[in-house]
Amino acid sequence: MVDEYRSGCPINQTLEVLGDRWSLIVIRDIMFGNRRHFRELLQNSEEGIASNILADRLKRLLDRGLLTRADDPSHKQKAIYSLTEMSISLIPIFAEMGAWGNRFLPVSEELSIRAQLLEEGGRPLWQDFMQELRVLHLDAPRDPQKPSVFEKLQAAYLEVVARKAAP
């Protein structure tokens, strides 16, 4: 492989792969929002990504092995995007970024509750969540005993939303 990076530093290379304003947002929505189709990612986007940017980022992430794309058997025009081991392994980075943002930036309550739970749960919870993502995205066998971390995070989020919507 040709060395196409500015340097051999792992921080730098990670930044060259993920260091822009949208790549991690796309992965976050697939990961925590379970959005698997182009339109889902486009229309439910909290930050309002443009369709050409989304198309470009999906292409780049496919190229670099952070996503895979498959045809949806239920609809000839639909594509399903899935995480790979490489992107599932970003969970610790997401967790630490979430914790840092929660501490130093003016985040909103409903969008920070999941980050807070991830921080409190620590590495054991991250491992559970990663295993769950492998089931969802890589067809890994499922352990029926384990309660779903995804559902736990989702429930906590919806609970805050409901509470804030109430008079």
Add this chain to the structure above:
Amino acid sequence: MVDEYRSGCPINQTLEVLGDRWSLIVIRDIMFGNRRHFRELLQNSEEGIASNILADRLKRLLDRGLLTRADDPSHKQKAIYSLTEMSISLIPIFAEMGAWGNRFLPVSEELSIRAQLLEEGGRPLWQDFMQELRVLHLDAPRDPQKPSVFEKLQAAYLEVVARKAAP
């Protein structure tokens, strides 16, 4: 404070502050390379940052509270850049990014040894290093008992460089 972020999500806000190709590189060089002056950051840059980009990033990081700037008493034109608690708290993110890059990207041995030590040392080592950075950058009182993490990382790096330079 006016809400100038695309959304209230902590991941998104962290990305809006640090999600470009240079901001974290600058902080990394101050943090792990102990480069405190403009020229040091410019000329020793592994990735070859341009002077206008460096000037712009330093300004942005000052604005956002990730760096402070002070006059160097030894030279009227020199400025000393220092980390803040906000940027020192990025250590876990750096550690996780380093670990991820080490695992999935074609990093070089000499530039990944520090990331490897940080990963192996885990959170206790991160805490020690953060305390050390507070001494260096925030004038926190020093514990003379503790061996220096900074020196340990630096020594490991230089050892790999020396070994690779030998015939």
Add this chain to the structure above:
DNA sequence: GTGACCGGTTTTATAATGCAAGCGGTCTGG
């Protein structure tokens, strides 16, 4: 068959990045 939906592309405008040269002041060595 029609209207909503599918994953995108095209067009055009603006902003970020990158490179090279330069700037006025300061400090060092002789």
Add this chain to the structure above:
DNA sequence: CCAGACCGCTTGCATTATAAAACCGGTCAC
């Protein structure tokens, strides 16, 4: 006292990335 290196930037210009909006041909449910 003066030449030359050094100081933190700035400027000008070319290239590249991002963004908003409109649009596209095919597909699906009713």
